[in-house]
Amino acid sequence: MKDFVLMMIGAALVNNVILARFLGLCSFMGVTTRIDTAAGMGLATTFVITVSSMADWAVQHYLLDAYGLGFLRTVTFILVIASAVQFTEMTIKKVSPTLFRMLGIYLPLITTNCAVLGVALLLVEGHMSFIGSTMFAFASSLGYSLVMVIFAGLRERLALARVPRLFAGPPIGFIVASLLAMAFMGFSGISAG
Amino acid sequence: MTSSYKTIVKDGLWDNNGVFSMLLGMCPAMAMTTSATNGFGMGLATAAVMAASSFLVAVFRKRITQEVRIPVYILIVAAMVTLVDLAMNAWMHELYKVLGLFIPLIVSNCLPLARLEAFAAKSPALPSLADGLFMGIGFTIALTAIGAVREILGSGTLFADASLLLGPAFKAIELRILPADMGVLMMILPPGGFLVTGLLVVVKRLLDLRAGKEIQMGGAHSVA
Numbered sequence: 001m002k003d004f005v006l007m008m009i010g011a012a013l014v015n016n017v018i019l020a021r022f023l024g025l026c027s028f029m030g031v032t033t034r035i036d037t038a039a040g041m042g043l044a045t046t047f048v049i050t051v052s053s054m055a056d057w058a059v060q061h062y063l064l065d066a067y068g069l070g071f072l073r074t075v076t077f078i079l080v081i082a083s084a085v086q087f088t089e090m091t092i093k094k095v096s097p098t099l100f101r102m103l104g105i106y107l108p109l110i111t112t113n114c115a116v117l118g119v120a121l122l123l124v125e126g127h128m129s130f131i132g133s134t135m136f137a138f139a140s141s142l143g144y145s146l147v148m149v150i151f152a153g154l155r156e157r158l159a160l161a162r163v164p165r166l167f168a169g170p171p172i173g174f175i176v177a178s179l180l181a182m183a184f185m186g187f188s189g190i191s192a193g
Numbered sequence: 194m195t196s197s198y199k200t201i202v203k204d205g206l207w208d209n210n211g212v213f214s215m216l217l218g219m220c221p222a223m224a225m226t227t228s229a230t231n232g233f234g235m236g237l238a239t240a241a242v243m244a245a246s247s248f249l250v251a252v253f254r255k256r257i258t259q260e261v262r263i264p265v266y267i268l269i270v271a272a273m274v275t276l277v278d279l280a281m282n283a284w285m286h287e288l289y290k291v292l293g294l295f296i297p298l299i300v301s302n303c304l305p306l307a308r309l310e311a312f313a314a315k316s317p318a319l320p321s322l323a324d325g326l327f328m329g330i331g332f333t334i335a336l337t338a339i340g341a342v343r344e345i346l347g348s349g350t351l352f353a354d355a356s357l358l359l360g361p362a363f364k365a366i367e368l369r370i371l372p373a374d375m376g377v378l379m380m381i382l383p384p385g386g387f388l389v390t391g392l393l394v395v396v397k398r399l400l401d402l403r404a405g406k407e408i409q410m411g412g413a414h415s416v417a
Contacts, residue, residue: 020383022224026303029216071279074297075271082264111267114220114301121294166395166402170216174391181384 004135011136012143014188017115019147019181024115028148028177029170033159038152040103042145044088046138048110049119052084053137056120057130077120078111085111115144151180198323205327208406211304212335212390213397218304221295222336223386227347230355232340233333234288238277238296240329243305245273247313247325254314266309267300274299288358304332335393342389345370347380 017023024045031041056077064070089107093100100107110116119140123133154176163172209215212222218239225235246269250257257265278296281289289296299305308328313321345351349371355363379385401407 022220022383022386023298025219025223026217029219071275074275074278074300075268078267078271078300082267108263111263112301112303112306114298117301118220118294118298121297125294166398167391171391171394171398174387174394178384178387178391181382181387182379185382185384 004132007132008135008139011139012146013184016147016184017119017140017144019177019184021118023118024113024144027109027113027115028151029173032148032152032155035149035152035156037102038148039145040099042148043099044092044103044107045110045113045115046141046145047091048081048084048088049116049141049144050134050138051087052081052116053120053123054130054134055080055084057123057133060124073124077117081116081120082111115141147180147184151177154180197320201320201323202327205324205329205331206334207331210335210397211328211332212339213394215304215307216394217307218302218332219390220298221302222339223383223390225292225295226336226340226343226386227381228344228350228354229337229340229352230358231291232336232338234285234358235292235295236329236333236336238281238292239299239302239304239332240326241277242270242273242299243308243325243329243332244322245276245325246270246305247308248318248322249273250309250313251316251318251321257314262314266306270305270309271300285358291358304328339386339389339393342393343380343385346377347385348376349373
């Protein structure tokens with residue numbers, strides 16, 4: 001149990017998907033202008049990452065490993081992810097039409113969010129059990145949502161600040177993200193202790 | 194016709210540079226630029242994928258129907274990535290080990306997909322090939338630049354290990370700029386990636402302003 005907790009903290013904070021592994025930066029820069037859209041995107045991505053990791057685990061073990069088709073991994077995984085995104089879209093439409101309208105155009109983009117494929121590939125390299133990999137995927141995506149919301153909050157304040165014209169928009173965003181990454185490096189002490 | 198090729202080259206290398214202007218494909222641009230050599234290798238792999246998939250999509254553009262185009266594009270890119278992945282594993286194994294996870298991740302890089310949608314889907318095969326190739330080369334230049342700045346500030350070297358990763362012919366470009374103990378470790382670590390990329394975008398805007406061009410304020414996230 002203790003191992004699981006440590007692994008989840010490691011996946012969510014120490015090796016944060018966005019700030020330490022540099023995955024999902026397009027959505028990190030693109031969808032974080034308001035807190036509520038960032039939170040919605042985080043929620044949807046969490047769902048997709050967890051579902052697609054479970055499906056990818058099954059595909060890897062019962063299809064690719066079993067028949068020696070390892071070289072087809074990239075193609076298969078992206079197909080699984082695209083289906084998981086479609087599934088999420090249908091679920092959200094049914095469960096919460098409001099959230100669906102809010103996320104509308106962003107949902108299909110989750111397919112090309114490298115955090116989803118990245119976490120799935122990390123799991124394959126980690127050789128984890130089904131429970132372990134699902135927990136890892138869930139914790140990673142929680143870390144992703146956390147950073148999305150924090151960064152959206154920072155950018156809402158930033159929108160009020162008077163930034164030099166050359167730095168306006170993405171550049172100042174990157175510099176803020178750099179400071180945030182530095183703050184998150186403070187978590188790396190946890191894993192050692 | 195020559196003038197349009199000129200625009201393609203200029204767009205790819207500078208005006209519409211994938212990283213510095215459109216802010217697409219940021220993940221490898223920060224994760225794989227701890228040294229100039231890594232950035233160069235990552236850029237070349239991406240350029241190969243982009244050129245091949247742009248060409249293929251342009252050839253089949255009249256057969257791909259509007260409704261299923263995105264899945265088809267992703268599958269074509271995924272197939273090209275698998276080819277590059279296998280080829281690099283076979284012939285450039287050292288570089289392959291360094292780039293690791295980020296070779297398969299070219300599939301979900303938004304830059305190739307954005308170019309397929311914006312250019313190759315409605316252009317003939319040869320201009321599309323050129324567009325993919327020069328967008329890829331522009332990407333390579335951007336990654337090498339970010340990598341070079343981070344490597345010089347972080348460890349004081351430039352193109353270290355180039356002979357190991359790219360082949361013995363590159364021995365001559367391995368340089369030491371600063372003494373070994375002058376490096377700022379933070380530049381190699383994740384915060385440095387964000388910082389250097391942000392500052393290089395500012396540098397590009399500054400150069401564009403000097404040249405009397407309009408600066409692009411946002412990225413192109415609406416495209417992908």
